[in-house]
Amino acid sequence: MHQYRLQEVEAGGLVHYHYGLTPPGTAAAVESALAALPADAHVYSCGPTPFMETVGALAQRRIASQNVHFEYFQAAADLTSGGHAFELVAAKSGVTCMVPADKTIVQILYEHGVVIDVSCEQGVCGTCITRVLSGEPDHRDVYLSDDEKQAGDQLTTCCSRAKGVRLVLDV
Ligand code: FES
Numbered sequence: 384m385h386q387y388r389l390q391e392v393e394a395g396g397l398v399h400y401h402y403g404l405t406p407p408g409t410a411a412a413v414e415s416a417l418a419a420l421p422a423d424a425h426v427y428s429c430g431p432t433p434f435m436e437t438v439g440a441l442a443q444r445r446i447a448s449q450n451v452h453f454e455y456f457q458a459a460a461d462l463t464s465g466g467h468a469f470e471l472v473a474a475k476s477g478v479t480c481m482v483p484a485d486k487t488i489v490q491i492l493y494e495h496g497v498v499i500d501v502s503c504e505q506g507v508c509g510t511c512i513t514r515v516l517s518g519e520p521d522h523r524d525v526y527l528s529d530d531e532k533q534a535g536d537q538l539t540t541c542c543s544r545a546k547g548v549r550l551v552l553d554v
Contacts, residue, residue: 410437417441429454448528455507455525466521469545473497473554474516488540488552497554499540506542513540518550 389398401412417426426446428438435453442451468483476497482488489499489511502510506524515536522532524539531537540552 406433406437409434410441413438413441417445420446422446423450425450425452427452427454447530449530451528453525466544469518469547470549471545472549472551474551475554482544487542488544488550492540492554499554501541504541506539509539511539511541512537514553516551516553519546520544520550521546 392398399416401409404412420426422445424446426438426442428435428442428451432455435455439451439453466484468481470479471482471488471491472479473492473495476492476495478492478495478497480491480495482491487504489501489504492499499511499513502508504511506526509524509526512526515538520532520535520538521544522538523542523544526539527537538552540554544550
């Protein structure tokens with residue numbers, strides 16, 4: 384099936400198949416593919432965790448982290464558990480509420496009539512990303528890059544939380 388879908392770009396010599404590679408063989412194939420890319424290219428990777436880790440480790444040597452994208456089959460762990468209660472302000476909606484330790488921002492806002500679009504609800508897809516107006520996010524997702532997390536101006540509301548006692552979102 385995947386071959387069928389790729390047939391159109393395949394004709395342009397853009398698709399290369401690799402079957403039955405050992406881990407070192409996979410790393411060599413990834414390295415070879417990366418070597419052909421300009422430094423400002425975007426890299427998209429989807430697959431088993433060891434493969435994704437290989438791509439990430441090799442890509443970071445030559446591609447900026449915000450240009451390296453991963454799509455996980457599922458989050459590695461329950462990213463929503465743990466943490467403390469904090470005050471949440473949905474600035475545009477005029478809602479101020481508490482997010483207890485056992486609920487997500489999305490769940491609490493929904494209870495207060497504020498609906499945020501979600502898809503994976505595991506910090507994987509980025510659908511629920513919201514701008515942070517103030518407060519420090521406790522990033523739990525695997526979607527944002529390290530640099531984006533460091534900037535602290537957006538977060539995935541399906542799983543991420545606040546490091547402090549208050550978070551103000553642009554919703
Ligand atoms: S819904 Fe997918 S990252 Fe939040």
